[in-house]
Amino acid sequence: MGEVKVIGSSKSLFCARVEWALKLKGVEYEYLEEDLLNKSPLLLKHNPVHKKVPVLVHDDKPIAESLFILEYIDERWKNYPLLPEDPYERAMARFWAKFADEKCVMGAFAAFRKEGEEREKAIESALESFTFVEKQIQGKKFFSGDDNIGYLDLVMGWIPLWLNAMEEAGGMKLMDAQKFPSLHEWTQNFVEIPLIKECLPPRDALVNYFNLSLSYIRSMAAAKQ
Amino acid sequence: MGEVKVIGSSKSLFCARVEWALKLKGVEYEYLEEDLLNKSPLLLKHNPVHKKVPVLVHDDKPIAESLFILEYIDERWKNYPLLPEDPYERAMARFWAKFADEKCVMGAFAAFRKEGEEREKAIESALESFTFVEKQIQGKKFFSGDDNIGYLDLVMGWIPLWLNAMEEAGGMKLMDAQKFPSLHEWTQNFVEIPLIKECLPPRDALVNYFNLSLSYIRSMAAAKQ
Numbered sequence: 451m452g453e454v455k456v457i458g459s460s461k462s463l464f465c466a467r468v469e470w471a472l473k474l475k476g477v478e479y480e481y482l483e484e485d486l487l488n489k490s491p492l493l494l495k496h497n498p499v500h501k502k503v504p505v506l507v508h509d510d511k512p513i514a515e516s517l518f519i520l521e522y523i524d525e526r527w528k529n530y531p532l533l534p535e536d537p538y539e540r541a542m543a544r545f546w547a548k549f550a551d552e553k554c555v556m557g558a559f560a561a562f563r564k565e566g567e568e569r570e571k572a573i574e575s576a577l578e579s580f581t582f583v584e585k586q587i588q589g590k591k592f593f594s595g596d597d598n599i600g601y602l603d604l605v606m607g608w609i610p611l612w613l614n615a616m617e618e619a620g621g622m623k624l625m626d627a628q629k630f631p632s633l634h635e636w637t638q639n640f641v642e643i644p645l646i647k648e649c650l651p652p653r654d655a656l657v658n659y660f661n662l663s664l665s666y667i668r669s670m671a672a673a674k675q
Numbered sequence: 676m677g678e679v680k681v682i683g684s685s686k687s688l689f690c691a692r693v694e695w696a697l698k699l700k701g702v703e704y705e706y707l708e709e710d711l712l713n714k715s716p717l718l719l720k721h722n723p724v725h726k727k728v729p730v731l732v733h734d735d736k737p738i739a740e741s742l743f744i745l746e747y748i749d750e751r752w753k754n755y756p757l758l759p760e761d762p763y764e765r766a767m768a769r770f771w772a773k774f775a776d777e778k779c780v781m782g783a784f785a786a787f788r789k790e791g792e793e794r795e796k797a798i799e800s801a802l803e804s805f806t807f808v809e810k811q812i813q814g815k816k817f818f819s820g821d822d823n824i825g826y827l828d829l830v831m832g833w834i835p836l837w838l839n840a841m842e843e844a845g846g847m848k849l850m851d852a853q854k855f856p857s858l859h860e861w862t863q864n865f866v867e868i869p870l871i872k873e874c875l876p877p878r879d880a881l882v883n884y885f886n887l888s889l890s891y892i893r894s895m896a897a898a899k900q
Binding site (some may be wrong): 499508511513514515518519521522525526537538540541542544545548549582 | 767
């Protein structure tokens with residue numbers, strides 16, 4: 451099926467979902483760790499528009515944007531389907547994936563980097579978004595709706611570890627087991643899957659990364675004032 | 676195949692693409708015009724998350740987000756395929772559709788509503804985005820790559836009329852035939868298609884709508900100061 455490469459960063463939650471998908475499908479790939487502070491000519495060549503990871507390179511043809519990479523992987527390798535078969539269920543999975551990335555990931559990042567009253571507003575808004583996601587997982591073990599994780603589980607897969615590390619570094623709490631009991635239970639089900647557990651980065655490294663990011667953001671903000 | 680309804684607005688470029696897709700497929704549907712200043716209980720019921728048009732309702736099951744509606748239509752009604760068959764080409768179509776919505780549509784709106792130096796910056800950024808799109812259409816009649824319009828043509832379908840009306844109301848020029856000769860040629864090819872031409876809203880109504888929108892935006896900004 452041709453040579454598969456992933457240009458990624460071990461700190462990026464958007465890259466983890468791509469590696470999980472390839473592993474679930476049993477696709478062999480070469481992983482190329484990108485230094486995001488000093489981007490490689492290979493990344494700039496393969497993603498000249500956004501200059502971001504992840505990029506999947508299959509037979510020298512690059513694909514950017516993690517959600518579209520997941521769809522590509524699912525269409526190219528048919529074993530272990532990630533998206534549901536039914537068109538309506540597929541539309542719902544796409545809708546919630548986009549919602550999660552735009553509202554929950556971006557909402558958590560906003561809460562993480564802002565201060566004072568702006569932070570409070572960002573936290574409130576992120577919590578509102580997680581409330582919608584909580585409703586989606588109620589009564590289910592996985593977002594896929596069955597006993598195997600699928601597309602939407604991979605997309606939400608940043609919550610157990612990345613969000614947790616971001617919360618520690620940022621001194622905030624979004625994923626509260628009392629507020630979001632079903633989502634909390636899902637995080638536990640998700641990280642118990644051996645394939646997922648095996649390729650989670652060390653928590654300390656992530657906390658350290660978010661601490662450094664926050665210092666950088668604060669110093670840039672201070673320099674502007 | 677069940678009852679199909681579109682909750683839309685005749686002024687919305689995101690709704691036009693959905694109606695075009697249904698017409699290309701020959702799907703009969705009921706169109707429900709939404710008053711965006713006084714949203715209906717039906718819209719709020721069917722799109723409680725974003726409260727936006729378009730919403731496609733098929734057999735009482737709602738789908739929001741125009742790009743996902745197009746994918747749903749293409750998966751549910753197989754005649755006249757909108758997306759390419761090849762997984763790599765499909766990934767590219769999805770990539771450029773998202774890019775066009777996030778960078779070109781949003782860039783044009785930003786240029787339209789901003790003033791002074793901010794407007795200049797927004798125009799520059801929008802032009803940069805259109806330069807990427809120009810490269811995608813070079814040497815082709817349609818974005819689909821053949822003689823029939825497809826998914827990406829429908830997504831870009833706002834350029835000939837909506838962008839033009841926005842330019843007139845906003846007193847700006849983005850779609851310059853000199854700067855973007857291939858894209859300009861495409862706009863002419865696109866609106867010559869009878870099915871597209873027949874369901875374009877009257878240009879005057881759109882210009883009027885954008886004029887009113889701009890007055891509203893300016894009055895809100897003035898009230899804030």
